[in-house]
Amino acid sequence: MRINFFSRVVATALFFALGTIAASAQVSRAEGKVTLKQADGTEVPVKDAVVEIYRTDISGKFPTKTDKSGMYVHAGVPFGGTYTIAVSAPGARPDFIAGVRVNQQPTNNFSLSPGDGSKLTLDQIRAAMASAPAGGARPAAGGGGGESKEDKARREEAEKKNAEITDANKKIEESNVVVNRTFKTGNDAFAAKRYDEAIASYDEGLRADPEQSVFYLNKSVVLRTRGVERYNVATKSKDTAAKDAAKADFTAAAENAEKGIKFYRDVVSKRGAGAAGNPPAGGAASQGGDQSLNYLAARSEAYRLALLTGTPVPADQAATAIQEYITAETDPAKKAKAEASLGDALFQGGKIDESIAAYQKVLASNPNNMEAMFGLGIALAADPSGAKNSEARDLLQKFADKTEPTNPRKQEALDMAKYLDDTIKNPAKPVDIPKGTIKQGAGRRKN
DSSP, X not given: OHHHHHHHHHHHHHHHHHHHHHHHSSEEEEEEEEEEEOTTSOEEEOTTOEEEEEETTTTEEEEEEOOTTSEEEEEEEETTOOEEEEEEOTTBOOEEEEEEOTTTOOBOOEEEOBOOOOOOOHHHHHHHHHHSTTSOOOOOOSSSSXXXXXXXXXXXXXXXXXXXXXXXXXXXXXXXXXXXXXXXXXXXXXXXXXXXHHHHXXXXXXXXXXXXXXXXXXXXXXXXXXXXXXXXXXXXXXXXHHHHHHHHHHHHHHHHHHHHHHHHHHHHHHHOHHHHOOOOTTSOOOSSSOOHHHHHHHHHHHHHHHHHTTXXXXXXXXXXXXXXXXXXXXXXXXXXXXXXXXXXXXXXXXXXXXXXHHHHHHHHHOTTOHHHHHHHHHHHHTOTTOTTHHHHHHHHHHHHHHSOTTOHHHHHHHHHHHHHHHHHHOTTSOOXXXXXXXXXXXXXXXX
């Protein structure tokens, strides 16, 4: 049954989305470089500098060290928190930056001055900040002997910059509260199938932070899940308005998935190739700690459902999205499912020969893939010469014989098979083209 098919889609969407919620946004990445100023004015990387990342909105500490190039990375910093990053190293004055939100400001570099190699505690940092004129003081010199003019100038400049950071992060902390709250309420509402409430929560989170890619990702999943349920009901009740509302959800799901990928890739790009790894073909990065595949899968599924339900979406954009996912996906079953959708996207874009090749590829490995069977029949029938009418008729008849009685495409396939059969038997006799079948693609270009 068509309804059962979509019920399976709903179950899959729920599983995927909840998995994504657990995996996509619980941790952020903190990184940067630590250098030490030399007497000649140059700076050199500091190896084994101690970097302590203190969470200050709630209790938490995440230590790490620099490598030989002075770089530090901590990939397990909890999402959405506010942090103070403190750095110490032998022969250097310790330093810190307060009010850091690493998912907004992942890279924080330190240029240390010579000192006694002392280490700051969080209490000392808080005391230094409380006594600083601008509310953003760096730690005092640890090397003894007073403060030189150069060091004083550097300290005052650092205090000024820290004050600016602290002021900016007040606003970030305010939005942080909203982001954490709406992320949780949105996920909880989705798990309870309160889709409108989930979407409203994600929208509120996006108003607080419009570049949070995971909100777009999860919103896309909610929209397509709601769309499937609406489409099921509308198909059963033959409610055109409800079906249009479902299609609007599929369109919005694709749009939000596109935005999610854009902002996610922006974050990966800011980390740099060395931090994120070299992405393979198709734009997907390695699945190690990366979430690219989740984003690609969500976008591909949104376009797949749109194409399956006749929802107008940009065909070339859909084809690109599905192809990127196919390139990244390693699961054969998921890849084959997407390849059938690629045929739909290519057909809608007028690339008939390419769509035929895509459908044939799916059927070669799975002869009973119903969507590819129907799509290939329609694509073959789009040949204006009529040379492929017999093959198209047989495929569409086979589809109609095998598919569930309630599948809306069953009658469409029967009507088209009859039309093709009549055309083959009476080529000179005018025959009305059935609605919703070949007429949709007949005027499109071939490759």
